[in-house]
Amino acid sequence: MATSAFECPAIHSFPPFFTQQPTADTWNKQRQLWCELVLAHSQHHRVFIIDADEVVGKAAPFHNPAIRRSLPRETVVLVLEHLVSALKCGEWENKDRTRCWVFWRKPDEWASLIYKWIFDTGRTNTVCTTFEIIHGDESADESFHELPEPLLMRALDVLVKQGKAQIFNSSDGNAGVKFI
């Protein structure tokens, strides 16, 4: 899917975009713009997790070689933090706040997508493995193909809560899901 190049918004080549603005209002705006950019960029490139240590000064949205600017690490963390706490579009992997899941689709969106696929393919009332859902050949054209397992589990949890699925933990680590 990540074939065409991502079109960065014009603001991405505005040098002050890469400096955390000291004025609160301006910063709020700036952070919002960053979050939108991160989500759009992650969706375009199907990035599910961002490692602050790795993206700083290198990875695409946080770095603009054309104007030789990159967002400092602490600002990256602040942007991701906003993504997590305010927009609920992300989640820190652990408490040291280095790696962050980016929910460019929220778990319930994934859940409904998955359930729709299950329903369309007539897999209700059958048991599937998680591997089957995300790595199986039959889901190759779906957007949730190659979805990271933790995200899948979050989505399935939503379905469980809705009473649309049941999860069975098997011994080999692959969980089985029965859709109702």
Add this chain to the structure above:
Amino acid sequence: MEWLEPLDLTVGRRPVLLDGEVVACTSSEVGLYLGSERIAELDSGTLYVTSHRLLWVDEPKNHAVQLRLALVLDAESAGRFLRSSPKITLRLLDPDAAAAQLEAVSGVPSALQQAIVSGASAAALRMTLPDWVCEICDNTNSGEDAKCALCGVPNSNPVVQAGSPPPPAPQQPASHPQSVLPPSSAGDALSYPSLPEISAGEWICEICEASNPDSLAKCALCGVPNSNPVPRRPPPPLPPIPAELGVPAKPSPMQVACPVCTFLNHVEMVECEMCGASLSQPPQQPASPPPAAPTQGLAVPTVGPARVSTPAATAKSPILKLSFRGGGMTEAFKQLRQALDAKAWEIQKKLQLQQQQQQQQQTASALSAVHAGSQARAVGVAGIVRNVEETQKRMGASVDDAFSDLTSLMDKASEMVRLAESISARLAASGTHSDSPEMVLFRNYLAELGISNPVTKETAGDLYAQELARQLADFLDRMLKARQGDMVPLTDLYCLFNRARGVALVSPEDIYRSASEFERLRLPFRLRKFDSGLLVVQSDILLFSISHSDDAVAAHILEALADVQTGLTAVALAKRDGISVLLATEQLLMTERSGLTCRDDTVEGLFFYPNRFVD
């Protein structure tokens, strides 16, 4: 009051000084009295003693008056006594002389002279008011006093008394108009008011009391010569009068006190009868009234303008008192005395005359040189060269003179300044190629801002911070007008202000303190502290609403931002606007805070851009 002229104030509410005028000292809480009456509207203000004038400013009430020292005859000081503040008493020239003096000294506008002359008639009117007797204590008061000098009880019936002869002096017959009495007899008239009638053209012998016709030089009876060529009254037959009038008993005009043993000798004696010391004093002198006694002055009959210089007339000259409620009388008095002695206004006039004469001489000599064709050496190029050489020699001599010792340097300071100015002007005119125009501009700018009369701790005393603040305000007013700016960092102000003063530099601390006084003194400037800690002095008009001024600054910065594509640094803005980098930074940060700009913080520096986040 007529001697007090209105005074112009500067922006900083300091008096506008004349050319060459120097402030010698300043004291606060000074009240003015005319005679012994307090002038209600001039009750408490700041007094400046300068080389030419006394200046009095009541800043809150916006009253300012000046008194030219040329009008001051004499000054006396009186220390604190019980509840009365220390005072300086100024005897002023009487109105006619004052008008003449004003004309002579300074060529004051004629309207002013008219004011003084019209005031003079008012003063004369006041002086003719008869004496009155206090109802309570029976003290005789001069007609000018509204209250009894002794007990302070007000005059109960001034109207009646103004018209009728005063009760204590009924002895003075109405048929004797006061003006007929010669001023020199004033003391006698006071001491012995009840006089027997003497027909005109007679005199009474002091020895035998025989009355002689004026044509006789010696007494027809006893042969003693007439000691009073003018008609003079004999000692009174009624004894109690002098004590009753409260005037201390004095030697009678027929007696003269020996300067050595104080024995009262007969006026005819050449040597003291007791100790043999020579009695060289002329007999009339001890009898004449002390010139400065104010109560006597009004008892004396009015005089015509011709008698201005007689002692009796001066005794009647108007008196202005300065009451130093806030202290500082001693210093003020010292400076006043010095100023009165120095007579700077006369020196200045002389200087002007001298210059005029010099000019005349120069033109005359030039003319004569042209005319005298025989002195062929003085014409043509040689003549010009020689002229230039002479001028240089003269300048050199005056420079040598001035620097040979410090006192003469001080005396010649103004001359030196003129010389320096002319040199710099000539340099600027001739050497423009070596000097950038900015440099010339800068020099002129500094010369314009020069402070000729710096406020120092010595001249301002306790009022130092205030006075400095006022001078600072004047300076700022001129400077900001010249630069078209509206704020200046305190550090820059410190440098420029001291540069303008040249001598008597002030410390940063003093500048800061003075700038902090702006608000209290209601001067049109404010000291403003930015969040970064930068202190700037800003014009009050702009500060009237801070947001307004900030908007103006922001608009200006946005304009500057529009011109540059790659972001604006503080340095660039400072260069563009001709302001200091600190101030530029502050303005940029201020604009950023208002959300109109945003920053790009890089290793190369801090760049500012228009805020495109909000669009």
